[in-house]
Amino acid sequence: MHAVANPEHDATTLGLDHRKLLMWTFLGSECLFFGSLITTYLVYKGRSLVGPYPADVFDIPYTSVSAFVLLMSSLTMVLALAAIQRGNQRGMRVWLLATALLGAIFLGGQMYEFTVFVGEGVTLQHNLFGTTFFTLTGFHGAHVTVGVFMLLTLVGASFAGKLKPEQSLNVELVGLYWHFVDVVWIVIFTVVYLVEAPNIIG
Amino acid sequence: MAATTGALGGFLARPMGYTGVWGWVTTVDAKRIGVLYLVTSLTFFLWGGVQALTIRTQLAQSGLTVVSPGLYNQLFTMHALTMIFLAIMPMSSAFFNFVIPLQIGARDVAFPRLNALSYWIYLFGGLLLSAGYLTGGAADTGWFAYAPITEKTFSPNKGMDFYVLGLLVLGISSMAAAFNFIVTILNMRAPGMTLMRMPVFCWMTLVTSFLLVTAFPVITVALIQLLFDRYLGAGFFISSRGGDPLLWQHLFWVFGHPEVYILILPAMGVVSEILPTFSRKPLFGYSVVVFSGIVIGFMGWSVWSHHMFTVGLGAVANAVFTVSTMLIAVPTGVKVFNWMATMWGGNISLKTPMLFAIGFIALFVIGGLSGVSHAVSPSDFQQQDTYYIVAHLHYVLFGGSIFGLFAGIYYWFPKMRGRLLGEGLGKVHFWLMFTGMNMTFGPQHWLGLDGMPRRIYTYPSNMGWDFWNLVSTLGAFMIGVSLLVFLYNVWRSFSHGEHAGADPWDARTLEWTMPSPPPLYNFARIPTVHGRDPFWDQKYATDRSGRTHRLPAGAQEHDGHVEDVQNIHIPDPSYFPIFVALGLALAALGIAFHLAISVVGVAIFLIAIYGWAFEPTVEPRAHH
Numbered sequence: 001m002h003a004v005a006n007p008e009h010d011a012t013t014l015g016l017d018h019r020k021l022l023m024w025t026f027l028g029s030e031c032l033f034f035g036s037l038i039t040t041y042l043v044y045k046g047r048s049l050v051g052p053y054p055a056d057v058f059d060i061p062y063t064s065v066s067a068f069v070l071l072m073s074s075l076t077m078v079l080a081l082a083a084i085q086r087g088n089q090r091g092m093r094v095w096l097l098a099t100a101l102l103g104a105i106f107l108g109g110q111m112y113e114f115t116v117f118v119g120e121g122v123t124l125q126h127n128l129f130g131t132t133f134f135t136l137t138g139f140h141g142a143h144v145t146v147g148v149f150m151l152l153t154l155v156g157a158s159f160a161g162k163l164k165p166e167q168s169l170n171v172e173l174v175g176l177y178w179h180f181v182d183v184v185w186i187v188i189f190t191v192v193y194l195v196e197a198p199n200i201i202g
Numbered sequence: 203m204a205a206t207t208g209a210l211g212g213f214l215a216r217p218m219g220y221t222g223v224w225g226w227v228t229t230v231d232a233k234r235i236g237v238l239y240l241v242t243s244l245t246f247f248l249w250g251g252v253q254a255l256t257i258r259t260q261l262a263q264s265g266l267t268v269v270s271p272g273l274y275n276q277l278f279t280m281h282a283l284t285m286i287f288l289a290i291m292p293m294s295s296a297f298f299n300f301v302i303p304l305q306i307g308a309r310d311v312a313f314p315r316l317n318a319l320s321y322w323i324y325l326f327g328g329l330l331l332s333a334g335y336l337t338g339g340a341a342d343t344g345w346f347a348y349a350p351i352t353e354k355t356f357s358p359n360k361g362m363d364f365y366v367l368g369l370l371v372l373g374i375s376s377m378a379a380a381f382n383f384i385v386t387i388l389n390m391r392a393p394g395m396t397l398m399r400m401p402v403f404c405w406m407t408l409v410t411s412f413l414l415v416t417a418f419p420v421i422t423v424a425l426i427q428l429l430f431d432r433y434l435g436a437g438f439f440i441s442s443r444g445g446d447p448l449l450w451q452h453l454f455w456v457f458g459h460p461e462v463y464i465l466i467l468p469a470m471g472v473v474s475e476i477l478p479t480f481s482r483k484p485l486f487g488y489s490v491v492v493f494s495g496i497v498i499g500f501m502g503w504s505v506w507s508h509h510m511f512t513v514g515l516g517a518v519a520n521a522v523f524t525v526s527t528m529l530i531a532v533p534t535g536v537k538v539f540n541w542m543a544t545m546w547g548g549n550i551s552l553k554t555p556m557l558f559a560i561g562f563i564a565l566f567v568i569g570g571l572s573g574v575s576h577a578v579s580p581s582d583f584q585q586q587d588t589y590y591i592v593a594h595l596h597y598v599l600f601g602g603s604i605f606g607l608f609a610g611i612y613y614w615f616p617k618m619r620g621r622l623l624g625e626g627l628g629k630v631h632f633w634l635m636f637t638g639m640n641m642t643f644g645p646q647h648w649l650g651l652d653g654m655p656r657r658i659y660t661y662p663s664n665m666g667w668d669f670w671n672l673v674s675t676l677g678a679f680m681i682g683v684s685l686l687v688f689l690y691n692v693w694r695s696f697s698h699g700e701h702a703g704a705d706p707w708d709a710r711t712l713e714w715t716m717p718s719p720p721p722l723y724n725f726a727r728i729p730t731v732h733g734r735d736p737f738w739d740q741k742y743a744t745d746r747s748g749r750t751h752r753l754p755a756g757a758q759e760h761d762g763h764v765e766d767v768q769n770i771h772i773p774d775p776s777y778f779p780i781f782v783a784l785g786l787a788l789a790a791l792g793i794a795f796h797l798a799i800s801v802v803g804v805a806i807f808l809i810a811i812y813g814w815a816f817e818p819t820v821e822p823r824a825h826h
Contacts, residue, residue: 011308011728012391018312021385025415029377033419036453040427040438049444125435128444135430153815162816 023173027180034184037139038191041132048127055199057120066109067189073102074182077175087165093155100151103144110141140188143181150174228775230314231722235321236300237618242325243292250284253277255682262675264663271659275342278657282345286465287372288328293607294468298383298407301614304713305401307392307731309724312385314773315814316378322783323375330787331368334361341365344657346454349439349447354432360794366425367790373418380414383407394731401711402485405492406471409499413460421457424450448513455506463502465599467495469606470537473559476609477541479709480556481548484735487540494533501530511579512586520579527577531570538567554628558609561636565601569594572647590650596643616706620718621699627691634684641677645670710735723770778817781810
């Protein structure tokens with residue numbers, strides 16, 4: 001079961017670790033998942049029979065701040081990976097916790113936003129805007145939640161001594177997932193929120 | 203958290219044994235999982251067949267009332283769902299699991315536990331999907347379940363819930379398996395096995411896997427939307443609230459048409475293995491066959507609206523989808539011609555696998571041609587929702603997929619069991635099934651063109667449909683008899699069949715280099731591959747005049763490094779896959795019954811996932 005040094009006997013591969021290839025394929029699959037949700041939102045855009053409509057409830061500056069928070073969490077995620085790759089456990093824990101915290105702040109912001117919308121009468125049942133908006137952003141929020149749990153699991157594993165520098169791939173994989181969730185939010189923020197901005201500001 | 207998992211590790215120490223029922227429950231060996239898939243999918247296949255025979259009995263003559271109209275609707279819906287999701291797809295998975303690692307020269311798949319998880323989710327999901335029968339009626343909307351009849355107002359029974367939940371759960375199984383095989387095929391090939399040296403079956407598995415991971419997310423979203431409509435009061439498909447039932451059709455068929463290729467490509471792969479073996483010639487136009495498969499995979503995404511010609515999408519959409527659908531017949535036709543050219547001039551041996559493979563070509567061509575006839579949208583207006591469509595889809599799915607997969611069963615059973623299936627009984631099975639299949643579905647072409655609607659409960663005697671319906675029903679029972687012959691053949695050959703040896707067919711690919719059944723570790727030595735058909739090249743050489751002669755056994759080249767068999771690392775069995783699957787299934791079941799069940803399910807799921815993540819990857823004894 002030892003690796004054989006002779007390259008002639010190594011398996012024919014893409015040269016990418018199994019688990020990394022799995023994660024990339026999974027993220028490709030997720031593109032179709034969010035693609036379908038976003039498509040549904042766009043197909044139903046402007047087809048709500050009753051208000052409130054998006055322009056009535058969106059608060060672009062507020063959501064911009066929470067989008068910024070989520071984007072910054074990608075930076076801390078990169079720093080966490082860089083730390084473990086240099087063997088710096090403490091640095092990795094700090095940056096992982098920072099990433100999880102920023103993710104949690106984003107989620108808190110989303111919950112607050114949902115509460116405000118419901119208070120203004122937009123619910124999953126009320127009109128098509130509510131139906132498609134809550135489904136799309138809700139599934140994104142669920143993905144962020146799973147990400148936060150994975151980040152905290154990494155921190156726990158690190159404290160238990162089960163995350164050694166040579167296992168930094170674990171951090172990298174969670175990082176790939178985390179960056180993907182961020183990128184999806186950029187798309188959602190643009191397609192759902194920013195295209196309404198002229199109606200709100202102008 | 204770490205303390206929890208530590209305690210859990212003690213609780214569920216990694217099982218060691220490889221014997222008895224627990225050995226099967228905790229197995230992560232791809233070969234065993236393949237056998238589990240095969241047995242389960244054959245069971246569901248027979249169950250789907252029983253439903254089909256009930257349908258055909260009801261239709262045998264005009265005005266019969268063998269079953270109630272309500273039950274009839276459930277039967278044709280569940281027949282389709284059973285055959286598509288619980289029989290054909292997992293039967294393909296059985297061969298992915300058993301054959302792919304052997305063909306690419308690997309000891310296992312990339313993620314053995316994920317593989318076990320796929321199987322258990324499939325089993326539980328299959329039970330969930332069928333559970334409707336026990337709770338006051340299964341889904342009865344047809345397998346594509348067009349909105350809005352699926353809404354709570356029109357389908358208040360639990361059958362529809364089990365449709366949604368069962369398909370959601372089964373989707374996870376299919377995607378998990380597909381991720382696994384993509385990584386396995388791309389990353390674990392033996393030294394020297396470049397992509398263009400892979401057996402065609404591996405290629406078709408790869409294309410199918412990519413289709414699975416891209417198509418299933420789309421139906422997942424559609425099912426979630428329907429679930430939200432039914433449980434949370436959303437209005438995705440309710441037109442009175444601005445929703446558009448047509449959205450379901452688009453989402454369903456964007457998934458549904460790639461799904462058709464998910465069903466047929468593995469069978470095409472099987473046939474591409476069998477034809478060269480029994481013609482004793484290399485596959486004609488290997489690269490063209492491979493690229494046709496890839497092109498089908500891509501183009502499968504561009505034809506979905508041909509299921510919706512009569513919806514009223516407009517002339518432009520209908521024209522575009524007419525053209526794209528006719529185009530996809532081109533790579534398919536290319537494959538058919540390559541298969542025929544493979545047989546041309548070959549030294550053909552008509553063993554049972556070869557008969558099924560040839561039957562596949564013949565029947566698939568008929569199904570393909572009728573398919574092109576409703577690719578033409580004006581002609582489709584005549585055929586939509588008639589028995590012509592039923593005839594077409596059974597020629598491609600039964601004549602195509604099922605014949606291809608049965609060819610695979612006869613071909614690889616000796617490798618799985620170490621004994622050959624009886625050749626005489628196999629031929630009886632083939633001819634009964636081939637005749638029965640044509641008797642059942644052939645007449646449905648003209649019944650359909652004569653206007654007999656699909657899914658109709660019964661018909662008046664003055665329509666003139668009695669005779670051909672009776673023929674069709676008799677044919678269906680002939681298929682039933684052929685399957686009894688098959689089951690008897692398996693039962694008899696299981697312990698009394700002729701010993702197969704390593705290479706009963708004088709075959710070409712790597713799985714035939716090892717004993718039958720293969721040892722747990724597959725290859726004692728990982729082979730080095732120098733070309734396509736690596737095993738053939740070990741056995742035969744071609745001299746300057748083009749004559750093939752067998753190399754003496756001693757002259758056969760043995761390369762690859764030898765390892766001490768004792769030291770080959772085999773992934774240990776694991777309890778966690780079945781628990782993760784159980785948690786998922788309970789979580790889904792609770793949605794239909796009581797949320798408390800879901801809470802228990804989610805708890806089991808989370809504990810098992812953490813146990814999985816922190817399960818030692820190497821068995822403790824290796825540390826000594």
